[in-house]
Amino acid sequence: MKSIKVPLKELNNTRKKLMEKQLMNMDYKIKTQNEYGFIPINSTEFESEYEIVDTTLEPIKRYPKNITELLKNDLSSKEIEDLKTSFDIIGDIVIVEIPQNLEDKKSKIGQATLDFTKRKSVYMKKSAIHGTIRIRDLELIAGENNPITIHKEHGTRLKLNVKEVYFSPRLATERKRVSDSVRENENILDMFCGIGPFPIVIAKNNNVKITAVDINENAIKYLNENIRLNKLHNIKTICGDINEVSKHLNEKFDRIIMNLPGLAYEFLDLAMKLISDNGIINYYEFSDSYGQGIERLQKAAKKENKKIEILNTRKVKSSSPGMWHIAIDAKVTS
Numbered sequence: 197m198k199s200i201k202v203p204l205k206e207l208n209n210t211r212k213k214l215m216e217k218q219l220m221n222m223d224y225k226i227k228t229q230n231e232y233g234f235i236p237i238n239s240t241e242f243e244s245e246y247e248i249v250d251t252t253l254e255p256i257k258r259y260p261k262n263i264t265e266l267l268k269n270d271l272s273s274k275e276i277e278d279l280k281t282s283f284d285i286i287g288d289i290v291i292v293e294i295p296q297n298l299e300d301k302k303s304k305i306g307q308a309t310l311d312f313t314k315r316k317s318v319y320m321k322k323s324a325i326h327g328t329i330r331i332r333d334l335e336l337i338a339g340e341n342n343p344i345t346i347h348k349e350h351g352t353r354l355k356l357n358v359k360e361v362y363f364s365p366r367l368a369t370e371r372k373r374v375s376d377s378v379r380e381n382e383n384i385l386d387m388f389c390g391i392g393p394f395p396i397v398i399a400k401n402n403n404v405k406i407t408a409v410d411i412n413e414n415a416i417k418y419l420n421e422n423i424r425l426n427k428l429h430n431i432k433t434i435c436g437d438i439n440e441v442s443k444h445l446n447e448k449f450d451r452i453i454m455n456l457p458g459l460a461y462e463f464l465d466l467a468m469k470l471i472s473d474n475g476i477i478n479y480y481e482f483s484d485s486y487g488q489g490i491e492r493l494q495k496a497a498k499k500e501n502k503k504i505e506i507l508n509t510r511k512v513k514s515s516s517p518g519m520w521h522i523a524i525d526a527k528v529t530s
């Protein structure tokens with residue numbers, strides 16, 4: 197390693213001057229030996245009043261600060277930026293979307309993601325969300341092969357298997373928003389509850405009664421565990437198709453949550469039958485605007501001789517270019 201050999205009393209001044217001129221090699225430590233200091237340099241093309249020598253210096257161990265540093269030799273800065281926005285962190289697990297052209301670098305990306313996020317496992321998305329139970333195929337690319345984790349959200353703990361059930365941490369703000377709008381003693385139906393993030397967050401923060409339905413038996417299994425984990429008592433769980441389950445629900449609800457954005461519109465007629473007067477429907481769909489959803493709500497309400505008042509509309513998250521997972525809060529009156 198090339199270094200400048202400087203008398204100890206000149207060490208500090210010389211170090212400062214070299215740093216100012218960006219001539220010091222910051223990857224190695226300065227060594228002192230027998231009244232001299234040895235300052236690592238990254239060039240010999242400059243005038244020096246001191247001798248330039250070859251010596252052994254200890255490298256400075258630098259832990260990578262961020263994922264950009266970890267991947268800078270393998271990916272362009274644009275590719276790294278795109279990757280960063282594709283992370284979903286669920287408990288100890290990171291789910292990452294890797295574009296096809298980078299798939300041959302998946303192991304490096306996986307390891308860098310693991311180092312950067314300090315989680316236990318990194319899974320790569322292998323498909324879009326599909327099927328009735330809305331899950332996606334995943335492939336482990338780094339860390340432990342354990343798809344079960346506990347995710348913390350708004351003071352609750354949500355246990356799930358990322359391969360067996362739907363869950364999106366990107367809906368955390370939406371869940372809080374709905375929970376904050378709930379009134380005392382509401383009787384609530386979550387038609388498509390999954391592992392129960394809406395019911396759990398709502399029941400943790402409000403004095404309400406909730407009926408939570410899902411067709412995926414694994415989702416209901418985790419919801420039952422989550423009710424115990426969060427020490428809640430006011431959630432009734434039912435596994436089944438809401439179309440069938442509803443035939444046995446002999447009650448009306450003050451709020452119906454309909455987070456099945458691709459298909460919720462098909463269940464609006466049913467929701468209009470189950471909602472109480474002045475009840476609120478938290479309706480979700482994929483759309484580029486609110487008009488279609490509002491029209492669907494109006495049409496379904498009309499069939500039951502009811503009216504809707506739109507209380508609120510929101511873009512919850514982006515779903516695909518130009519399309520949004522949107523929320524519409526509608527009050528239903530007769």
Ligand SMILES: C[S@@+](CC[C@H](N)C(=O)[O-])C[C@H]1O[C@@H](n2cnc3c(N)ncnc32)[C@H](O)[C@@H]1O
Nearest residue numbers: 328329330362388389390410411412437438455
């Ligand atoms: C997009 S996920 C939402 C889950 C949960 N609400 C959440 O926010 O995490 C939709 C859920 O609806 C369930 N589902 C689909 N069709 C259903 C039906 N006909 N009856 C009941 N649940 C259904 C799926 O199994 C899935 O868990």
